[in-house]
Amino acid sequence: MSAKESAPQLTQDQTEMIVLSVLSEGPSYGYAISKQIAARSEETFRVGASQLYPLLTKLEKQGLVSTDWEEIKSASAEPEAPGRKRKWYRLSPKGERRLESRIAAHQRFTAIMNSFIAGPSGAAS
Amino acid sequence: MSAKESAPQLTQDQTEMIVLSVLSEGPSYGYAISKQIAARSEETFRVGASQLYPLLTKLEKQGLVSTDWEEIKSASAEPEAPGRKRKWYRLSPKGERRLESRIAAHQRFTAIMNSFIAGPSGAAS
DNA sequence: TGCAATATATCTGAAATCGATATATCATAA
């Protein structure tokens, strides 16, 4: 079928910036990050699992985030049960620096975009 | 090989908005549009021929721009010579409306992006 | 007992990107 219709479209860099900025507020994990981006953008931005997990893996390889596995023990299940696993991501100092440079780049980008909207002499119609 | 390194990346919608805004200042043609985008963005945005011409064709099919061919007569060549051809694009009323809706969408987009940068409560670190 | 939500992760068909290529004219300099 492929409805497609509305294509908000985020570039790779923009998606990375958003994920890093979410993590700059504190450690989080994949599912929560995805939900938070959707909620905070009122469903305008949707970063699904198929984009998010490869991205998080890339960020980890680049040393921008560090990770820890959490073993979620079920209260009702037997103590022997393996339980659900949750992978936490936290921003590294290198990741913080990357975020800041992404924000700077974004602001340059936005300024240029606005200059095109405004026209060559800033004249409005 | 694929150097790639720096990926400024514009989404389709962003590229369309920029091209339409350039045309809102007056009729132009492919090569000039490409050069103007590069110049006005100080080489930050590069919309090459392989992206621009398919886009212009699409805009033409959608009735957002109208086109005219110009026959460029060479001064020194024989009058019989066919000469170079230049295809002019001008924004249609429908294109003007599209541009305005693209600008509105861009501003909504930018507002959300800024809200992620600012954090959930607008608190700066 | 089944269903929805939580949770991580990959697969895959379709689409987008962008350098390279193709074609052709024009101006300038070697």
Add this chain to the structure above:
DNA sequence: TTATGATATATCGATTTCAGATATATTGCA
């Protein structure tokens, strides 16, 4: 004269990206 670079339009194709579907598994609730 001829070669080079700029002008000018347009397509090709290898690689990358996208986003839905799929896979696996746990948890909570009706």
